[in-house]
Amino acid sequence: MSARDEIFASIRRSLNVGPVDAPRRDAVVARLAQAPVGIIPRRGHGDAAERLATFKAEAERVQATVAEVATAADVPAEIARYLRENNLPATIRFGDDPRLADMPWAETALEVARGPSEGDDLNAVAAAFAGVAETGTLALVSGADNPTTLNFLPDNHFVVLFADDLVADLESVFARLREKYGPGALPRTVNFITGPSRSADIEQTLLLGAHGPRRLHVVVARGLS
Amino acid sequence: MSVAATTPRFKANVHEALHDLRLQGALPHARNFIGRRADAAARLPEFDALRDSARAIKDHTLAHLDLYLEAYEKKVVEAGGHVHYARDSDEAVAVILGICKARDAKVVTKGKSMISEEIGLNAALEREGINAVETDLGEYVIQLRGEAPSHIIAPAIHVSRDDIEADFRRAHRDLAPDRDLSQPEQLLGEARAILRDRFLSADIGLTGANFLVAETGTSIIVTNEGNGDLTQILPKVHVVLASLEKITPTLNDVAQILRVLARSATGQDMSVYTTLSTGPRRPGDPDGPEEYHVVLLDNGRSATLGGPFAEMLRCIRCGACMNHCPVYHAVGGHAYGWVYPGPMGAVLTPLLIGVAEGGNLPNASTFCGRCEAVCPMRIPLPKLMRIWREREFARGLTSPFARAAIRLWAFFASRPTLYGLAVEPAMRLLARIGRRRGRFAWLPFAGGWTRGRDFPAPQGATFQSRWRAKSGATR
Numbered sequence: 001m002s003a004r005d006e007i008f009a010s011i012r013r014s015l016n017v018g019p020v021d022a023p024r025r026d027a028v029v030a031r032l033a034q035a036p037v038g039i040i041p042r043r044g045h046g047d048a049a050e051r052l053a054t055f056k057a058e059a060e061r062v063q064a065t066v067a068e069v070a071t072a073a074d075v076p077a078e079i080a081r082y083l084r085e086n087n088l089p090a091t092i093r094f095g096d097d098p099r100l101a102d103m104p105w106a107e108t109a110l111e112v113a114r115g116p117s118e119g120d121d122l123n124a125v126a127a128a129f130a131g132v133a134e135t136g137t138l139a140l141v142s143g144a145d146n147p148t149t150l151n152f153l154p155d156n157h158f159v160v161l162f163a164d165d166l167v168a169d170l171e172s173v174f175a176r177l178r179e180k181y182g183p184g185a186l187p188r189t190v191n192f193i194t195g196p197s198r199s200a201d202i203e204q205t206l207l208l209g210a211h212g213p214r215r216l217h218v219v220v221a222r223g224l225s
Numbered sequence: 226m227s228v229a230a231t232t233p234r235f236k237a238n239v240h241e242a243l244h245d246l247r248l249q250g251a252l253p254h255a256r257n258f259i260g261r262r263a264d265a266a267a268r269l270p271e272f273d274a275l276r277d278s279a280r281a282i283k284d285h286t287l288a289h290l291d292l293y294l295e296a297y298e299k300k301v302v303e304a305g306g307h308v309h310y311a312r313d314s315d316e317a318v319a320v321i322l323g324i325c326k327a328r329d330a331k332v333v334t335k336g337k338s339m340i341s342e343e344i345g346l347n348a349a350l351e352r353e354g355i356n357a358v359e360t361d362l363g364e365y366v367i368q369l370r371g372e373a374p375s376h377i378i379a380p381a382i383h384v385s386r387d388d389i390e391a392d393f394r395r396a397h398r399d400l401a402p403d404r405d406l407s408q409p410e411q412l413l414g415e416a417r418a419i420l421r422d423r424f425l426s427a428d429i430g431l432t433g434a435n436f437l438v439a440e441t442g443t444s445i446i447v448t449n450e451g452n453g454d455l456t457q458i459l460p461k462v463h464v465v466l467a468s469l470e471k472i473t474p475t476l477n478d479v480a481q482i483l484r485v486l487a488r489s490a491t492g493q494d495m496s497v498y499t500t501l502s503t504g505p506r507r508p509g510d511p512d513g514p515e516e517y518h519v520v521l522l523d524n525g526r527s528a529t530l531g532g533p534f535a536e537m538l539r540c541i542r543c544g545a546c547m548n549h550c551p552v553y554h555a556v557g558g559h560a561y562g563w564v565y566p567g568p569m570g571a572v573l574t575p576l577l578i579g580v581a582e583g584g585n586l587p588n589a590s591t592f593c594g595r596c597e598a599v600c601p602m603r604i605p606l607p608k609l610m611r612i613w614r615e616r617e618f619a620r621g622l623t624s625p626f627a628r629a630a631i632r633l634w635a636f637f638a639s640r641p642t643l644y645g646l647a648v649e650p651a652m653r654l655l656a657r658i659g660r661r662r663g664r665f666a667w668l669p670f671a672g673g674w675t676r677g678r679d680f681p682a683p684q685g686a687t688f689q690s691r692w693r694a695k696s697g698a699t700r
């Protein structure tokens with residue numbers, strides 16, 4: 001018997017069930033199709049303004065910084081300001097996301113590079129698929145628009161979050177993913193990111209920037225244009 | 226081929242651990258977790274309800290594991306990934322070596338994986354001339370030291386900063402010998418720079434999984450450093466090594482368990498990176514692995530389902546039980562002698578390596594019950610340890626003296642009148658002898674107990690006699 005068959009046989013022997021057992025199968029098919037929502041903490045809920053306030057407070061608790069701008073057109077200036085004030089080089093890299101590509105980068109002094117990171121970039125910006133108020137978490141999806149390497153290799157990670165994409169909880173992000181990619185399908189990588197990279201492996205001392213970004217700056221754009 | 230256990234020498238290990246001053250200096254760090262967990266739990270009013278929800282999800286999944294496993298496998302294949310099954314450690318190692326050889330891999334980077342410790346993967350890779358590089362900072366440190374993890378989420382918790390500095394100076398010989406490494410930031414910076422090169426040059430990246438999602442065929446890792454992500458997005462091949470019980474029905478079910486996982490582990494509301502990986506990179510993706518493999522390990526888990534230890538399969542490896550365990554605090558993780566320490570290790574080890582090897586561990590408990598009180602999955606760890614002890618007794622593995630003593634006690638304990646007749650005069654006698662000092666430094670047959678502490682002298686009357694007197698008076 002193959003390892004696979006033997007493992008399935010062993011599970012069924014232990015559970016004392018046969019391979020065809022309609023009620024069990026129905027229960028599994030139903031759960032997978034319906035994906036019931038369990039207990040949702042109240043913390044993330046409220047109207048758009050309350051959600052934004054919660055998102056901000058939670059993200060800042062985990063050492064991210066959050067800035068708000070009126071429209072997408074104001075994003076490059078905010079990133080340029082952040083880099084200048086933190087004495088960081090005036091460079092930025094991003095993927096093919098039209099929401100980023102259409103921003104007025106030329107109006108800033110930033111030197112712009114495009115495409116995935118090879119590991120020698122200091123700064124990168126990505127547009128979030130969604131934000132989660134409950135825990136100040138960002139959801140990013142892989143693809144040419146926002147290459148996953150940009151989320152981990154650069155030292156300083158900027159994420160643009162459009163206010164309409166800020167939802168209450170993880171379950172709402174999953175619902176949006178099902179809507180966009182179809183039921184039971186996902187892009188290669190979905191990154192939920194809550195604050196900058198950290199480690200406490202040296203005597204339980206909290207240190208930022210373990211392998212991923214040392215800084216995470218979220219720019220919330222209230223409108224697209 | 227799994228790592229050799231020193232568990233049969235548990236008593237000697239404990240003795241060494243208690244006299245190891247360096248270890249005793251580092252162990253208090255484990256207590257930091259207690260306050261952090263309590264704060265995180267207090268900040269979320271729904272925390273206990275979420276624990277019940279998480280437990281119900283796992284119980285449902287385990288009762289339907291064959292069917293969810295089928296659904297999961299189908300989805301992985303649909304997304305272009307491969308699923309491999311391994312009955313035991315040797316098979317899992319063989320599958321991984323096969324993937325490495327097909328790619329002619331020289332360097333394998335690794336995210337933190339307890340299953341890889343369980344199957345002894347690093348040694349097996351090194352034997353084949355493949356360089357296995359641990360990339361989690363704590364795992365990297367203990368790999369340099371040639372040690373095993375002493376904690377399931379903080380593997381180097383037993384190592385002091387000074388020791389890490391010495392290890393780095395010994396291992397990183399290309400760097401200036403007079404460089405300053407006095408600050409933890411400098412140690413982290415050095416490890417980051419060295420591991421960056423390894424990430425970029427690795428042929429294969431191997432991670433564990435916190436969840437395998439049947440709804441989508443997704444593997445999920447939960448980390449703070451970002452090493453698990455660099456491990457899986459840079460090399461051409463991503464291998465996921467996980468045990469069967471990581472299967473979870475849906476993404477919404479994952480969300481329930483995530484809410485108790487990080488809070489119970491480190492006291493964070495969410496870990497920094499929760500990463501969902503489904504298959505290899507898609508057409509048009511500029512980065513990500515070209516191949517995606519999942520190696521599913523059984524190692525006795527399927528046989529555990531439906532039996533007295535089935536509840537242990539709910540474990541999500543958060544570490545809360547060891548963080549709150551007085552025995553773990555006293556001796557650290559290495560004394561347990563195999564991969565999994567603390568209360569969860571005491572229950573799991575005999576299941577995975579057998580009672581003959583691991584049967585010592587369920588005795589390493591004061592039955593204080595703190596582990597069960599904090600376990601997010603509400604696993605009745607003391608009860609499960611007690612079942613092991615009963616089995617050890619039934620199989621005659623307990624010493625003849627202990628067996629006789631327990632029999633004698635059982636004889637009296639099940640005959641209350643006789644018990645009272647025997648115990649009351651004895652207590653009066655002990656009280657008289659101990660009146661002056663109020664305690665005993667030595668008692669016959671209790672040398673093991675009195676060697677480390679005094680025994681308080683009884684006050685004279687037993688509980689039973691006082692109860693009789695009290696209820697007589699109130700009646």
Ligand code: SF4
Pocket residue numbers: 489539540541542543544545546547568569596599600601602603604606
């Ligand atoms: S037994 Fe419970 S507390 Fe211990 S690691 Fe497992 S889930 Fe966490």
